[in-house]
Amino acid sequence: xxxxxxxxxxxxxxxxxxxxxxxxxxxxxxxxxxxxxxxxxxxxxxxxxxxxxxxxxxxxxxxxxxxxxxxxxxxxxxxxxxxxxxxxxxxxxxxxxxxxxxxxxxxxxxxxxxxxxxxxxxxxxxxxxxxxxxxxxxxxxxxxxxxxxxxxxxxxxxxxxxxxxxxxxxxxxxxxxxxxxxxxxxxxxxxxxxxxxxxxxxxxxxxxxxxxxxxxxxxxxxxxxxxxxxxxxxxxxxxxxxxxxxxxxxxxxxxxxxxxxxxxxxxxxxxxxxxxxxxxxxxxxxxxxxxxxxxxxxxxxxxxxxxxxxxxxxxxxxxxxxxxxxxxxxx
Numbered sequence: 315x316x317x318x319x320x321x322x323x324x325x326x327x328x329x330x331x332x333x334x335x336x337x338x339x340x341x342x343x344x345x346x347x348x349x350x351x352x353x354x355x356x357x358x359x360x361x362x363x364x365x366x367x368x369x370x371x372x373x374x375x376x377x378x379x380x381x382x383x384x385x386x387x388x389x390x391x392x393x394x395x396x397x398x399x400x401x402x403x404x405x406x407x408x409x410x411x412x413x414x415x416x417x418x419x420x421x422x423x424x425x426x427x428x429x430x431x432x433x434x435x436x437x438x439x440x441x442x443x444x445x446x447x448x449x450x451x452x453x454x455x456x457x458x459x460x461x462x463x464x465x466x467x468x469x470x471x472x473x474x475x476x477x478x479x480x481x482x483x484x485x486x487x488x489x490x491x492x493x494x495x496x497x498x499x500x501x502x503x504x505x506x507x508x509x510x511x512x513x514x515x516x517x518x519x520x521x522x523x524x525x526x527x528x529x530x531x532x533x534x535x536x537x538x539x540x541x542x543x544x545x546x547x548x549x550x551x552x553x554x555x556x557x558x559x560x561x562x563x564x565x566x567x568x569x570x571x572x573x574x575x576x577x578x579x580x581x582x583x584x585x586x587x588x589x590x591x592x593x594x595x596x597x598x599x600x601x602x603x604x605x606x607x608x609x610x611x612x613x614x615x616x617x618x619x620x621x622x623x624x625x626x627x628x629x630x631x632x633x634x635x636x637x638x639x640x641x642x643x644x645x
Contacts, residue, residue, distance in 0.1 A: 342470075343466065350458075350461045353371070353375060353453075354372045354375050354453035355453075355454075357371060357430060358372075359434060359435040363433065373453075374456075375454075376449045383416075386468040387407050391403045391406060394479075398483070406479065409482050409497045410479050412497060414444065416451045418490065420450055420451040425451060426441035427441065429446075458470055491546050491547075492546065494549070505528055508525070508545050511525045519539070521537055522537065522539070523535060524536055524538075526551075533555060534548050536550070536551055
């Protein structure tokens with residue numbers, strides 16, 4: 315393992331010692347060089363607003379932490395679930411090591427309150443923004459790797475993410491169906507959204523109905539006593555449909571896509587079948603057209619050379635009808 319680079323000179327962020335001490339208690343470890351952790355908590359907006367001295371933000375540590383997360387989780391899954399194929403291992407890792415999952419762990423650590431943000435980022439709600447929290451979580455993992463090495467950082471990763479990895483690997487239900495659905499849909503996830511369909515009941519017992527919308531089409535609905543609960547129920551139903559659809563598609567090529575409901579607010583269009591009387595008219599007769607140099611004309615003839623057509627017994631021939639065959643001379 316290469317030696318950790320020397321930490322930059324500590325910068326006075328209004329005496330951050332207490333802030334770092336509290337976070338280390340939550341992480342269950344003590345940093346040899348707290349400056350690494352301080353850098354992990356420093357957003358680029360804060361560093362850009364500080365004119366005195368050079369301040370390192372957490373972007374490089376985020377890059378490093380992402381790699382540590384990937385190798386730690388991959389090593390755990392490879393050893394823990396020896397019978398699972400590569401595709402299943404990749405799916406489990408993608409469900410657990412994703413922005414939503416990492417941001418949730420960051421919230422459990424209250425990481426947003428430990429961050430150093432610029433004034434603009436602070437005013438726009440950066441402390442609770444999912445992408446910022448996930449990036450900060452990765453940066454903290456990177457800081458622990460630099461300070462304590464791979465073993466300590468891997469132990470921290472598994473302590474924080476181990477239960478979710480175990481549940482996903484043993485077929486347990488995910489705690490966040492919205493995240494699981496987004497990972498399941500993969501390429502189509504950009505067209506995924508949630509829309510409130512209905513809200514009813516008295517104020518003390520509201521019931522919300524939410525639809526999962528994929529590219530303008532409702533693929534599942536869920537009800538709950540809160541919008542978040544309804545979204546999770548709808549996401550669970552959509553996830554079940556998506557997985558059943560994939561299984562059906564594998565068994566019968568060309569099938570497997572779950573049927574979508576009409577878009578919310580767009581009623582189905584129904585109407586009677588259009589019928590009308592059959593158009594009848596007299597047969598048009600005339601001499602056969604002659605084309606110079608062309609094949610002989612086609613003429614309708616009747617005679618012994620053409621046997622009469624057979625008519626099924628259950629279809630009576632109208633009185634006076636004549637059945638004739640057509641003989642087509644070869645050119």
